[in-house]
Amino acid sequence: MLLDSSVYKQKYIEDCEVCCNPIEVNFEFEEGELFYFEANSIEQ
Structure with a gap:
């Protein structure tokens, strides 16, 4: 998993x-x- 350090704070959903x-x-x-x-x- 790659994280974008140019954005201070993130919250998202990824498969x-x-x-x-x-x-x-x-x-x-x-x-x-x-x-x-x-x-x-987030089990479905």
């Missing part, structure tokens, strides 16, 4: 590369470094 189920991705960068990361399954 899992293995099982194709949706995952909610939430992350924050602080001073160019990954500060917070969370990924939660």
Whole structure:
């Protein structure tokens, strides 16, 4: 999974590369470094 560090804070839904189920991705960068990361399954 690639994260765009040019955006300070992001939250989006992406399909899992293995099982194709949706995952909610939430992350924050602080001073160019990954500060917070969370990924939660959204099983359907």
